[in-house]
Amino acid sequence: AQSVAQPEDQVNVAEGNPLTVKCTYSVSGNPYLFWYVQYPNRGLQFLLKYITGDNLVKGSYGFEAEFNKSQTSFHLKKPSALVSDSALYFCAVDWGNTGKLIFGQGTTLQVKP
Amino acid sequence: DVKVTQSSRYLVKRTGEKVFLECVQDMDHENMFWYRQDPGLGLRLIYFSYDVKMKEKGDIPEGYSVSREKKERFSLILESASTNQTSMYLCASRLRTGLPYNEQFFGPGTRLTVL
Secondary structure, three states: OEEEOOOOOEEEEOOOOEEEEEEEEEEOOOOEEEEEEEEEOOEEEEEEEEOOOOOOOEEEOOOOEEEOOOEEEEEEEOOOOHHHHOEEEEEEEEEOOOOOOOOOEEEEEEEEO | OOEEEEEOOOEOOOOOOEEEEEEEEEEOOOOOEEEEEOOOOEEEEEEEEOOOOEEEEOOOOOEEEEEEEEOEEEEEEEOOHHHOOEEEEEEEOOOOOOHHHHHOEEEOOEEEEEE
């Protein structure tokens, strides 16, 4: 069955350090992969997507993610974290372009000054 | 900018009540979705609609129904609310299926408490 896993419930980083939020997936065929961010008491905001082409995709607010087909991973990265990046991050996958997103359980990112 | 609005931010209902959650988008999107969000479970798809009058079951449709009489509006209905339906409900829309791929845009959510 198709699934998405975010192995860390919480990631803590110091401001200015690089951050990584991990995501792995189990989907047959070619997946469409997404990262969304949720600030407190808000809906989800789209960050970036991988559809096809270059494995490194760049998105909003300086975030990027690397699609690794052999490891079935799509980790979210940022070279230098900001306190304002503190939020809940969701990885999601759409298989077959149905629009039916399967979400990971979410990772809380805490960036400390 | 795409705007997806939901009728209430917070809602408190009693067990057995019929509950309507409304979602409206203003960008002529064809596809609309209803999710529920629970801690540790991420978002799970309840129902979705590819276009007006169309509806498809998602992963957890039990206890819910939907209505899409107009393109801009997608309603989620809890026929007889139960305490295990206490959750955050998120509506989303996207332009259409097909390529280029169109991402989903989310509303602010409705936090429903069933007592």
